[in-house]
Amino acid sequence: MNRSLVSASLCVALALPLAAQTGSSTNTTPGSAQAAQRARKLDTLAPPTKDDTLRGPYGEFRANNDLLSYRLDLRVDPTDKFIKGTNTVRFRMLKDATRVQLELTPQLAIDSATMDGKPLKVTRDEREVWIDSPTTLQGGKVYSIALAWSGHPVTQGRFGCFSFDKDKAGKPWITTACEEEGASTWWPNKDQWRDEPQEGMEINVAVPNGLMDVSNGHFVGSKDLGDGYTEWRWKVSYGINNYDVALNIGEYVHWSMPKHGNTALDFYVLPENLEKSKVQFAQVPEMLDAYEHYFGEYPFAKDGYKLVDVPYAGMEHQSAVAYGNHYANGYYERDWTGVGISPKFDFIIIHESGHEWFGNAITAADKCDMWIHEGWTTYLELLYVEYRWGEADMLKYAGGLKPKVHNERPIIPPCGVNAEPPQDQYFKGALMINTLRSMVGDDAKWFADIHDFYQQFKYQQITTDDVVAWWSKRTGMELKPFFAEYLRHAAAPALELKFADGKVSYRYKAEEAKFAMPIKVGDAAHWNVITPVAGEWKSMPWTKSKDAFGVDTDEYYVNVVKE
Template sequence: MDIPSITRLACFAILASATLPAQTVKPPVATPPATVAATANTPAPPPATPNRAQILRGAYGPYRANNDLLYYHLDVRVDPVAKSIAGKNTIRFRMLADGSRIQIDLTPGLKVDRILMGATELKYTRDEGAVFIDFPQTLRKGQTYTIDFHYSGNPVAKGRFGGMSFEKDPTGSPWIFTACEDDGASIWWPSKDQWRDEVESMDISVAVPSTLTDVSNGRFVGKTDLGDGYTRWDWHVSYPINSYDVALNIAGYAHFSDTHNGLDMDFYALPADLDKAKKQFAQAKGMLDAFEHYLGEYPFARDGYKLVQVPYAGMEHQSAVAYGNQFDNGYLHVDWTHVGISPRFDFIIVHESGHEWFGNSITANDEADMWIHEAWDTYIESLYVEYHYGKPDAMKYITGWRAKVKNREPIVTERGVEATPPQDMYFKGALMIATLRSMLDDDKPGADARWFALLHDFYQHFKYRNIDTEQVVAWWNERTHRNLTPVFNQYLRHTAIPCLELNFDPATGTVNYKWQAEEQGFNLPIRVGTPGHWQVITPTQQWQVLKTPLTKEQFSVATDLYFVNVSKT
């Protein structure tokens, strides 16, 4: 790819052209070897004006905001032959304000059979994917209410992995699964389909043909033979859970189990793949060791940890992580970062399980802040590498992300609209966090320990909470006693990465320096000089001068530690 012409003081970098899959599923696809591309790629076209369906699903409107979810019981029957689902969701909620209407969501392709409060059938209005439920009397603030939402129909496969898909395993037996983060939980079950409000607990009951097993979130409670060729599988989720994390995995699974430091671990694979699963899934213990070391204990201990084989790449379904990496290291048999580190471990086990901490325990309030899930989870992949292989290999692993950054649109997008942020939320976001570590590292003994203490406290402060970008930034500002807002804003809310401009004057033995950045007040400290003899300067957006005996060719910037561009003139 050609590099566009640049001015004398413009900045550029060597980046690779890379493409993620559609964001229905989390892991990025493998990419070809790096090619040369400009740092400031062609800007993305302006986003299309949101349609009514996107606003109804994305906005936290008045009929969502007037109530607080407490509990779901999703009780359904799945018919592999008819490719249908039918049943009800019992929804318990507390009113936060007086009102007589609430919003629950269900795709227009599924039928609302009836909605009951006790024996009273409630009226409702459907508008795109929203179902507005009207009550005959005013529901009072502070009071708790329960409704039963009955529905049925044939889910329409949508998105890269279908939302809810009826497939066959290699033997021809049914293999039914859900993966619906972007398309929304309402593509297959009625729920308050947003991120901000989670139920405090949930029961999941799934009736399937008795030759099959359903694996869902939470702890297995038991199974009941219904006497008609179907068996109901019951699961209990004892933690808050986001609606898109709720999952059905239905197949003729083989099951094995283990424990690790008191945590129950359960694994489900097709019988033909059982031996491969027993070998590959052993890596889950090393994943737990690494993430618990840096962040704290596995966040859903009462519900246990599960890996469940699926026919797609993977997804972070809470306490029932979906796995489809073909029982091999790397990502789909590829060294997807092209630096020789990823073939040492199974990317899906590490990345998708990492979401148990960032994404499931800590959840963004709005899809626009999805970097809170993806950037932090991508970053802690490098901590897995650091824990098992050492910091130099972790730094090498981090460099593999640079080739995947596009810089076409901001990471934090418009809130209140159903829309997935750009892929830069993964790699650019993670590189921003690695830059933050270098910024806070004063290169004195104990710097790593101080960073890890901050990271641990950050996670512990927000675990089991739904948060915004502003809360993340405010926490780091308070704990570091620095104004990091311009740094976060530059990487999250603008397109280009910052450029350190260096203008050398051999006659005076000086170098003038400043940041070229879109965010006013950007002042990232950075190490310059020569490796092993760095000095920290704090450029601003005004020229400053530094005395140096180094020539332009000798003068270096620690670009392996900071995600920045450099221009020397």
Template sequence: MKNLILMLAVFLATSNISCAQVLSNKEGNYTEADSLRGSLRLERTFDVQKYHLKLKVEPEKQFISGSNTISFIAEEDLSIIQIDLFENMKVDSVLQNGKTLAYERKHNAIFIDLKETVKSDKKGEIQFYYSGEPIVAKNAPWDGGFVWDQDENGDPWIGVAVQGTGASLWYPNKDHQSDEPEEVQLDIAVPNGLMNVSNGQFLGEKDLGNGFTEWSWKTVNPINNYNVMINIANYEHFSDSYGDLELDYFVLPYNLEKAKEQFKEVKPMMDCFYEKLGEYPFVEDGFKLIETPYLGMEHQSAVAYGNEYKMGYLGNDLSGTGIGLKWDYIIIHESGHEWYGNSITAKDIADMWIHEGFTSYTEAVYVECRWGKEKALEYLKGTRRGLGNNAPIIGDYGVNSEGSGDMYFKGANLLNTIRSIYDDDELWWKTLKDYTETYKHQIIDTETTENFFNEATDVNLDPIFEQYLRQADLPKLEFRKRDGKTQTRWVTDVENFKMPVDILVEGKEIRIHPTNDWQNLKHDIELDEIKVNELEFYIASAYMR
């Protein structure tokens, strides 16, 4: 979930379960710092190619130090570039071709004067040396920061969760979702006896001879900044495979046997997602589950797992139906992000529903693969119980603003509603898989998503997307009797709203096509006989007048 666990703080209001990550909706009260972070200024007109992080992590001091070598291609002639790093972190020096560069700090942005202008379409590189005590998360992953913990044996157990807050909390980067490095290498030195696990393939370990061992990892696929991660503990490792995909698991030693049993769910999950969504998007980087001292996050190819080896969400069912207790929520949801969020990424954080709505829908996809469509529909309906429908699920663009937490399950139920509008499951599954494979490893926006699903059907989905994504309220379906005729209409914020919907009359399903204008139903139906098919359509309760 946006990381994950964010999950809908709103949503969980009714279930006494807190979920993750901080939503940055400031209701329009944006600052200069928000604009520096969220906008694409001239100083950000470069395409990051590679980050090479070389860090030393000192658990006792809660201190990190080292460098990030940033390789990029200029999109305009660049004499000044903006790199982001939180104010509490110290800039030790910035170099270009061995020459020290001058810089100016403004909030969490650093404007660096390049001694040698990088011409448009040419490659540039800087070495950024830094150090400090990164912000400590008070309650990860609901808030961003480092987690400096100990396991039951007293060994350091360290993780980081920064989605929404920003990867620049702990390393210098171009902290905007529109740009992903093509590859990342992490050389992370930790005290001897500990292991660091990061994204991608393991390159090796090296005893530095000073009480620290350096663990090196490298990705070969584009990766979101907030997914670049370190996980430090005295881990036990076991592995498996799924065809050509390497499956690696890193857990605390005393949880090894529990993990071997719990993680058996990965293979049926892969069976389902390969069929419905397409091949795992990062085969070259492998798939890992890593036990973390917080609930979880979708860190690409290195999924954080902290669900305590329980079914559901820490032993709870977010849907209230009992179906959510049949599977491990964190394994399924966070892994679903590999397809939506990690592979397909929203250009602006305002469009995070592309991550969270689709990933929440993968939960129902998994339920349907294992237990059938009716259970999946029941699960989806159950997830509506905590939705507020009090703010749009698309945020404000250019100011690092997410939309409403409803983006999770309202987004998932919107997708289910579109499936029902299609009224053709073969077409629906083909369209979903085509979308997922068409935009693999791409950065897109809501309009791209809308257009793709719109082109697959004769129904104009534009007003439907407009109402569900950009308005707070659900469409309301009204019925009334006039002159002996049964009439119906939609009440919406969006003008010229049309959406087919199925109603049940004495057990028989009938599709009707309401608009914003009252119209007579073709069938003579008494009002108390009408029941909306709420399993397949997420709308406001039908009003009988």
């Protein structure tokens, strides 16, 4: 493995802030970091609400059918902030039943539910919508239910979910971003990640003349409805997770670049951002080059790649990536990792587009496994940096992620209850993956591994167990304790070191009894690879000073405790 190494003293120093934050080391955090830690609210898991306990499980009336397609027809009134539409849900029954389950926020009314034009019984509790057929829906047969709804969507959450905004000219600018709140906040659907409409969907949105709707998929056409509204039609050619489905309504200007291989590149921006976008979005082909180098062709080539101007930071809406990063490098015009690398690229373009591979093409089956989206996509940032500027800058960028890890609760929360994972899913998740690369120890093999891992699970909904099983088989290593230590326990593993009588003794302090991870120690001029295990002291000769003993915490994410 040809990887850049830094001095042993620097390797140990990089572990200091994290060690002090977790309390698992005798090291101390510098005063400024301590102050920031005190000022930040602790990341705690909120108890599940009734809505969570209803929406979280993949229960009987979801599991009895398989989604095939959606047809979403919607009319949006910016003046009254009112929406009215119909979602036609096409599905195949997997067994005989009379009931299926969808979701829609109780703040919106259900106007009708019909099958073949005949009314169906609807029962609601929180956002759950149970639809009953008077006759048995037979296993193996395909059915369609048309659910009509209307109302005033409520702006909520970090990005507003469904927001009626205004642009600088005072014209309507309406967007959606509902990953956390759930897609059923504004449209009725099977609000689960486990089942996607495998044949794709149609999205038809009517808006006042002079406005445009930009949604997922490829543009089919527009039609003047003759009543002051124009309908904009989009077709999604692939399965799509429900929170990716997006509206972007405004006075957009459209421009495009030449195709990138088989992928059309289209951009929709407000008029005042046109010239800035032509400069900033030049990073898109470079981003696609990098990710296609590691993982293969852009996964939604039939629908193309779009960047769409939005009034919030950004979101990974499939084939219609939301962009709101002020047309500047870094994140909101700042070096958000603090190590001088992030000003080289536009974080939102690179991160949110990375989700096209992890999050959109590969989707977690349950929200509890969202690290598969965020940990892998944050790792894609590292790969992008390495592809563009080399491994040394990649390791430097990875080092900038370490102070952002808090180790306050496990990355994987309880499954089946709509539980929100902690922020550590991003940074700790990426550092764990980079550690796995170091354990593999052969970059040619590693790059082949990550390519084949992605290709194996592309267009699927998977779990952490799927990830662990694949990597254990691929590497020939028993990786269940490794993944469990980083994902299912709060603290990072700590390498404990004791120095006496011309030797150094070592072991891991870890929650997983079988945790055993090879790691480089000694000094940068001549690293030794040792394999400490949890709770069991081993030793090696060491005649130099304690301070001279280094641990390669650039390539391995682990705490270091010296006694």
